[in-house]
Amino acid sequence: MTLVKEAPARPAKKRSAAPVAGRRGRRRENLAGYLFMSPWIAGFLLLTAGPMIASLYYAFTSYNLFTPPKWVGLDNFTTMFQDPRWQKSVEVTLKYVVVATPLKLLLALGVALLLAQKRRGQALYRAAFYMPSLIGASVSVGFVWRALFSDDAVVDRTQKVFGLDIGGWIGNPDYVLYALVALSIWQFGAPMVIFLAGLKQVPQELYEAAEMDGAGPFRRFWNITLPMISPVLFFNVLLESIHAFQVFGSAYVVSDTRCGPADATLVYTCYLYQKGFKEAQMGFASAMAWTLVVAVALVTAVLFWSQKKWVHYEEAAK
Amino acid sequence: MTSATSPAVRPAPERRRVGSLVWHVGAILVLAVVLYPVVWVLGASFKPSKDIIASLDLLPTKPVWANFSGLADGISGISVTSFFGNSLMYAGLAVVGVVLSSSLTAYAFAKIRFAGRNLLFTLMIGTLLLPYHVLLIPQYVLFRNLGYIDTLVPLVAGKFLATEAFFVFLMVQFMRGLPRELDEAAKLDGCGHLRTYWSIVLPLSRPAVITSAIFTFINAWNDFMGPLIYLNTPSKYTVSLGLMMFRDQEGISNYGSMIAMSLVALVPVIAFFMAFQRYLIDGMATSGLKG
Numbered sequence: 001m002t003l004v005k006e007a008p009a010r011p012a013k014k015r016s017a018a019p020v021a022g023r024r025g026r027r028r029e030n031l032a033g034y035l036f037m038s039p040w041i042a043g044f045l046l047l048t049a050g051p052m053i054a055s056l057y058y059a060f061t062s063y064n065l066f067t068p069p070k071w072v073g074l075d076n077f078t079t080m081f082q083d084p085r086w087q088k089s090v091e092v093t094l095k096y097v098v099v100a101t102p103l104k105l106l107l108a109l110g111v112a113l114l115l116a117q118k119r120r121g122q123a124l125y126r127a128a129f130y131m132p133s134l135i136g137a138s139v140s141v142g143f144v145w146r147a148l149f150s151d152d153a154v155v156d157r158t159q160k161v162f163g164l165d166i167g168g169w170i171g172n173p174d175y176v177l178y179a180l181v182a183l184s185i186w187q188f189g190a191p192m193v194i195f196l197a198g199l200k201q202v203p204q205e206l207y208e209a210a211e212m213d214g215a216g217p218f219r220r221f222w223n224i225t226l227p228m229i230s231p232v233l234f235f236n237v238l239l240e241s242i243h244a245f246q247v248f249g250s251a252y253v254v255s256d257t258r259c260g261p262a263d264a265t266l267v268y269t270c271y272l273y274q275k276g277f278k279e280a281q282m283g284f285a286s287a288m289a290w291t292l293v294v295a296v297a298l299v300t301a302v303l304f305w306s307q308k309k310w311v312h313y314e315e316a317a318k
Numbered sequence: 319m320t321s322a323t324s325p326a327v328r329p330a331p332e333r334r335r336v337g338s339l340v341w342h343v344g345a346i347l348v349l350a351v352v353l354y355p356v357v358w359v360l361g362a363s364f365k366p367s368k369d370i371i372a373s374l375d376l377l378p379t380k381p382v383w384a385n386f387s388g389l390a391d392g393i394s395g396i397s398v399t400s401f402f403g404n405s406l407m408y409a410g411l412a413v414v415g416v417v418l419s420s421s422l423t424a425y426a427f428a429k430i431r432f433a434g435r436n437l438l439f440t441l442m443i444g445t446l447l448l449p450y451h452v453l454l455i456p457q458y459v460l461f462r463n464l465g466y467i468d469t470l471v472p473l474v475a476g477k478f479l480a481t482e483a484f485f486v487f488l489m490v491q492f493m494r495g496l497p498r499e500l501d502e503a504a505k506l507d508g509c510g511h512l513r514t515y516w517s518i519v520l521p522l523s524r525p526a527v528i529t530s531a532i533f534t535f536i537n538a539w540n541d542f543m544g545p546l547i548y549l550n551t552p553s554k555y556t557v558s559l560g561l562m563m564f565r566d567q568e569g570i571s572n573y574g575s576m577i578a579m580s581l582v583a584l585v586p587v588i589a590f591f592m593a594f595q596r597y598l599i600d601g602m603a604t605s606g607l608k609g
Contacts, residue, residue, distance in 0.1 A: 125345050286456075
């Protein structure tokens with residue numbers, strides 16, 4: 001995301017302003033700028049900044065939608081931290097993030113390395129691998145997943161061939177979360193495409209030089225490919241883990257609408273939805289939402305801090 | 319993205335042919351696993367209900383049409399076309415909203431130099447990382463107080479107000495890449511910003527606009543949480559909610575039609591994808607790289 005952060009500064013430096021005639025011209029440019037982005041400004045104030053302030057306020061109130069919010073101080077937070085179902089939802093979500101994100105990125109990188117070779121039909125393969133990313137979020141695929149992972153269905157029978165008699169994953173509290181993980185991994189297309197774009201920008205001379213020095217494929221990957229694509233890897237890790245924290249639809253559809261069995265797929269947002277929209281505890285749900293924001297911000301901060309150690313930017317190398 | 323680089327070493331022809339064969343076999347094997355669920359749903363939609371889970375055959379032994387003809391009856395008195403109409407309306411409005419509002423905003427960021435631009439750009443990018451759920455409840459309260467529950471307004475309002483930062487970002491990146499001479503020449507010719515935007519920058523940004531439009535369509539079509547929260551009347555349900563309703567009402571007894579409708583619901587997404595996959599994939603790739 002440093003990639004992103006740098007973007008606004010660059011054009012300002014490189015492209016000197018078109019000579020705008022005097023103060024009146026500058027005022028006209030300002031006015032034009034704000035007019036053009038007035039939809040965004042309205043949206044930001046009305047649908048982002050305003051709601052953020054409101055939900056921060058709700059987090060400290062008891063609010064059921066029908067009577068005005070009542071200030072309760074930190075009550076929501078203390079109840080929340082002691083709530084066993086909330087604790088369970090944190091556990092489930094962390095497990096999901098920690099298992100699904102690395103596996104998905106590993107598969108994405110593996111396939112990207114495969115597709116980075118120049119072969120016939122490469123574009124076709126790339127498109128086919130990308131497709132699950134687009135349909136994976138739909139309820140349709142949720143149903144398909146339920147069917148594939150239910151008792152006596154394909155997955156069940158396949159694992160029996162290997163002597164595993166655990167039955168379908170959908171009804172089993174120990175395994176159902178991994179059906180969701182599988183669904184997430186299946187949608188590896190988006191990070192794959194980003195990896196692929198990164199791989200194509202690695203200068204070929206580096207490989208040629210390394211090969212002349214006698215470096216084998218593994219060393220070339222470790223010492224050239226990985227450092228060269230580390231900014232892209234960083235971007236993918238950041239985006240995919242943030243997305244994983246927010247998973248909802250698949251948990252709701254795949255593991256029946258109660259996010260079970262036995263709360264086994266009670267991901268954070270599923271509990272938030274139940275609290276807010278089923279039990280009308282908007283205050284509690286807002287406290288949950290803000291805790292999620294803080295958690296995501298922490299993860300983002302840690303990732304940004306860690307990138308100094310493992311992300312190589314070309315500017316720094318020069 | 320398209321700049322092809324020559325392979326590091328050119329192996330001898332026969333080695334190359336073997337390598338190529340191994341590569342294709344490997345790629346096809348991975349692909350078979352990845353596309354299995356898609357082929358499965360295609361096959362299952364032609365199987366009798368009782369065979370769908372239990373039968374191991376990927377394709378039906380004796381294809382039946384009953385699952386699709388069963389769809390004509392609708393779900394508890396609501397025709398399936400109604401769900402599709404609602405989804406089309408939602409996705410169509412979303413596309414118009416995103417394209418208009420995001421391109422205007424992107425033009426301002428990319429082509430107009432105004433005070434506070436960098437600060438606002440940073441704020442816009444920041445919203446990319448903000449968990450959507452923190453806005454969910456206050457937005458619900460807002461739309462409820464305005465009386466828009468059970469309408470499409472809460473679902474599309476944000477699209478008309480450029481809240482989808484990803485698309486704004488995509489278009490900004492693209493517009494920055496357009497030659498500056500074009501809009502400077504337009505300015506010398508006396509074009510105002512509106513004219514420059516509409517007749518020069520917008521048409522030239524077609525790839526970014528198409529990418530955003532297709533992504534928006536597909537996201538809206540797949541959207542589940544939005545309709546789940548805001549729509550209450552079954553006749554206003556989108557396809558996603560219709561499918562859930564199907565499951566709740568008919569359950570296992572009419573599994574075949576449920577799978578058939580799942581397949582039909584995927585058709586627009588897959589069709590759009592096939593037609594525009596080049597744009598989508600390149601758009602996705604650009605988003606992870608520097609301008």
